[in-house]
Amino acid sequence: MTVFSILFLKLPGQPMMEHDVVIVGGGISGLSMAFYCAEAGMRPLLLEQNAEAGGSFASPRYEIGRKTFWLEMGAHTCYSSYQNLLGIVEACGMMGDIIPRAKVPFSLFIDGKVKSLVSSLHIGELLLSAPNIFKLKKEDQSVRSYYEKIVGKRNYDEVIRHFFNAVPSQPTDDFPADMMFKSRPKRKDVLKNYTFRDGLQSVARSIAGRKGITVATDSEVTLVRHEGGNYRVTTAGGEEYAAARLVLATPSAVSSKLLEGMEPELSRHLSVLKAAEVDSIGVIVRKDVVALKPVAALISPNDVFYSVVSRDTVPDDHFRGFSFHFRPGLPEKQKKTRIMEVLGIPMAKMEHINVKTNTVPSLRLGHRQWLEKTDALLKAKKGLGLSGNYFGGMAIEDCVSRSKSEFERMRG
Ligand SMILES: Cc1cc2nc3c(=O)[nH]c(=O)nc-3n(C[C@H](O)[C@H](O)[C@H](O)COP(=O)(O)OP(=O)(O)OC[C@H]3O[C@@H](n4cnc5c(N)ncnc54)[C@H](O)[C@@H]3O)c2cc1C
Known part of the structure; x- marks a missing residue:
């Protein structure tokens, strides 16, 4: 001893x-x-x-036959402005594991149909409102009060707020505008947005x-x-x-x-x-069983989920993964039924299912x-x-x- x-x-x-x-x-x-x-x-x-x-860094990995596949049950995207995180990644020798996210769209999902963000916007209203970005300050403004002046009220109500709600999987109208999205100095030598190989x-x-x-x-x-x-x-x-x-x-x-x-x-x-509890169910499916075009995420205005985040940002030859982030308190059966409807396949066709609950804060002015x-x-x-x-x-x-x-x- x-x-x-x-x-x-x-x-x-x-x-x-x-x-x-x-x-x-x-x-x-x-x-x-x-x-x-x-x-x-x-x-x-x-x-x-x-x-x-x-x-919330949760990327469960599965062996399927002789292949492996992971999907994100929580966070999925990092940015060149995450300088403290990057400092740690660098010290861990993981800069080589940073990979770009495939350019697939964030889309709306309304009445069973995928719609692009741009096709849903009122462009005239957007053009009239956008110059406000140079005049208005985010401090002491709620997300609604700030962004409806930047994108126009109809655009905010019909489109943009649903994208914002999908970020913390809860209503964000009353979030402080300056805490929702921040501009921070970026590292020039790193991809603007990225994820990690595994x-x-x-x-x-x-x-x-x-x-x-x-x-x-x-x-x-x-x-x-x-x-x-x-x-x-x-x-x-x-x-x-x-x-x-x-x-x-x-x-x-x-x-x-x-x-x-x-x-x-x-x-x-x-x-x-x-704080809000986010009930998430992730599913892995064979690529050939789902007809849905590749997407980064589906956002649905009045659905039982806030978003469906897909693994299409890191495409795989054999499988696709979808994480459904549900509104809290829904019966398991209702969630599974909705997953089958959105993907158009029965539960029996899912290779793996993962369930996770994340906690996200409900920030307010003040x-x-x-x-x-x-x-x-x-x-x-x-x-x-x-x-x-x-x-x-x-x-x-x-x-x-x-x-x-x-x-x-x-x-x-
Ligand atoms: C679905 C989702 C998607 C997101 N996407 C992004 C994104 O793309 N980019 C981004 O920048 N941010 C994203 N975020 C936000 C970000 O991922 C989280 O805010 C962050 O990861 C939270 O980290 P944390 O360590 O504070 O909390 P958590 O990750 O929640 O960790 C807290 C830990 O404490 C443990 N714990 C709790 N109680 C106890 C106890 N009594 N004893 C021991 N352990 C305990 C929990 O098990 C947990 O592991 C996302 C969040 C969610 C939920």
């Missing part, structure tokens, strides 16, 4: 103390936090309740496998407390961990619940945020002030950090940026 292992020996009844920081939640927020900690020479432990890390979850897998990062899956955290100068974390399976620092990178409601006993004011502050108060409450607590997709926005880059700034604050 070395001196090193003696130092980290687990005493009976004592939690493991071999990590500098415990991070709860293994989505890109928690993973990027783990990345920054490990880069700084710390030893992070990441606790994830599911069998694999990734959260799907986005390959990035999650790569971060999770980095030296210095320990990931414990199937570890749902049920209790956190602060005792004797350390944070102590208990999982549903009864494991106990302790470290001088704790980061919660879970949906706001989960973080609020976990903080109830330890930080009641912060917990109450988090509890005011709303979120910036909410965020200022959050950071004021956290200011004195160097050992405690919060990350997630409910800070500067829900895009991947917002999550990574939040983890980076929280890491820097905690490091001091």
